[in-house]
Amino acid sequence: MFARHILHFPLSFEDDTAGVCPAQWACVGHVQTCTLGLRDCDAPTLSSGLGAQYLSVGGNNSMGVATSMSFRLALGAHSATFKHSGHIKAPRVSFAVRRQHDGHVFCTTTLNSSAAHFKEASCEGLAAHASEVVYIQLQAMRQDGGSGRVLFDDIRIKDGAGQTILYAERPVAAVEHL
């Protein structure tokens, strides 16, 4: 008998503990679940649908890498979308969907703009990879003099019609640490 574990989308960070790495993510460097008023969380404009919490990756002169739990791309998965905000000047910031067993990049989006409000961006090209086990990785790499904090929220997997796929199966081997 196989246990079934389900990941629910969108990933909104609303149930995570502010100030630390979100549950079931792996964090390196400066990464924390944020809420308004918390130290180093900036003061972004939170539009409706974003809730009260979001993820901060990177910081002043420090890098950050956030790696999600693994999940299986559903049949029909077409793209990943997410909202981002913050200061993106010198640092290199990217959102990627990667294959679980070898890290192969299925899609990557480099962010090169900044805003006080959350803007949507997408990572395209997942249609050929349905049923693969993947993870999402958010990276803010330090560069000299850069202030690299980037805020993420509302991560979704969408089908070809732009509809959010609400559930993803989590393979048993990927949930041993639960």
Ligand SMILES: [Ca+2]
């Ligand atoms: Ca949120």
